[in-house]
Amino acid sequence: xxxxxFLEKDLSYEIVGCFFDVxxxxxxxxxxxxxxxxxxxxxxxxxxxxxxxxxxxVFSLDTGRVIAQYVPDFLVEDKIVIELKAKDFNSxxxxxxxxxxxxxxxxEIAYLVNFGEENFKPVRLIYTNxxxxxxxxxx
Numbered sequence: 001x002x003x004x005x006f007l008e009k010d011l012s013y014e015i016v017g018c019f020f021d022v023x024x025x026x027x028x029x030x031x032x033x034x035x036x037x038x039x040x041x042x043x044x045x046x047x048x049x050x051x052x053x054x055x056x057x058v059f060s061l062d063t064g065r066v067i068a069q070y071v072p073d074f075l076v077e078d079k080i081v082i083e084l085k086a087k088d089f090n091s092x093x094x095x096x097x098x099x100x101x102x103x104x105x106x107x108e109i110a111y112l113v114n115f116g117e118e119n120f121k122p123v124r125l126i127y128t129n130x131x132x133x134x135x136x137x138x139x
Contacts, residue, residue, distance in 0.1 A: 007109055007126060008079055011048075015076055018042040019113050019122050028116050032086040035115045036073055039084070043076070051075045058104045064137025070101045072110075081107050085114040095123065102127040106135065 006012070022038045036052070043050045054075040058068040074082040083098045090112060098112045102125055112123040129135050 007128075011077060011079065012109070012124070014046055014048055015080060015082070015111065016122060018046060018048070019111070020120075023115055023120050026115070028118065028120070030086060030115070032084055032115075035084055035086055035113075039074070039082075043074075049077045056081065056101070056105050056107065058101065059106075059134050059138060061104060061132075061134050064134040070105065072101070075107075079107070079109065081105075081110040083110060083112050085112070086116040087114055088116055088118075090114045090117065090123065095125075099125050099127065103132065104134075106138070 018039060021042050022035060026034065026038055040050070040052055052074060053071050055069045055071055056075065057066045058070050059065065060067045072081045073084040076082060081098075081102065083094070085094060094114075095112060098110050102108065102110050106129065108126060108128050110125045112125065114120075114122075
């Protein structure tokens with residue numbers, strides 16, 4: 001892996017550490033709200049800036065106009081979107097939905113984190129802005 005081109009490497013490392021801190025302390029049997037609040041606590045402890053349940057603009061891929069808003073669980077340092085789940089497994093729908101929001105927003109990195117899975121493994125999704133034609137249309 002080419003770590004020189006790893007987007008937001010240091011911030012990502014800190015965030016993933018918070019995911020594992022929460023999972024190690026609270027296990028896999030709580031509801032999503034518990035994980036949301038405990039992850040916010042970890043961000044506070046680590047002094048990571050975040051917005052809980054922000055409204056993120058979703059743009060038309062054709063015109064660059066705002067067509068909707070998406071509300072993920074967290075936006076970290078206005079760079080990384082975090083979507084939390086607390087289910088037995090990650091559905092392909094959750095994965096696709098998170099990726100589609102990245103494709104139609106100005107954000108390039110998202111984490112899909114399912115605290116309910118037995119085999120805990122946060123998923124990092126990337127969709128870089130140089131692949132988004134609408135970015136040049138945004139006013």
